[in-house]
Amino acid sequence: QVQLVESGGGLVQAGGSLRLSCAASGRTFSMYAMGWFRQAPGKERDFVARISSSGNAVYYKDSVKGRFTISRDNAKNTVYLQMNSLKPEDTAVYYCAARLYGGSSSWVEYGYWGQGTQVTVSS
DSSP, X not given: OOOXXXXXXXXXXXXXXXXXXXXEOSSOGGGEEEEEEEEOTTSOOEEEEEEOSSSOOEEEOGGGTTTEEXXXXXXXXXXXXXEOSOOGGGOEEEEEEEEESSOOSOGGGOOEEOOOEEEEEEO
């Protein structure tokens, strides 16, 4: 079992940057694929990026490719989402999630979730 705590959200102007962090408890973090998802008001939870348990494979939503970077440090039990060139449409609550062994771009496949962190991008 793993517990997740996100941090790093906030208010930023369009074109700015934020780095989200997700700290995980437990000694088996390296066994989990990790994902970042976001949910805007009135919309469904949406895939943003995911990374394999080893960190060797990463995948992104098309609209964030080239702007967002997902990474992980298994020694620190932490996964990151570096967000550059932010746009107002990136505004949402961002969640990290963990899935044992294999990753997925579907939020229903993840069994462990953080509480979320708000990202607001002003125009």
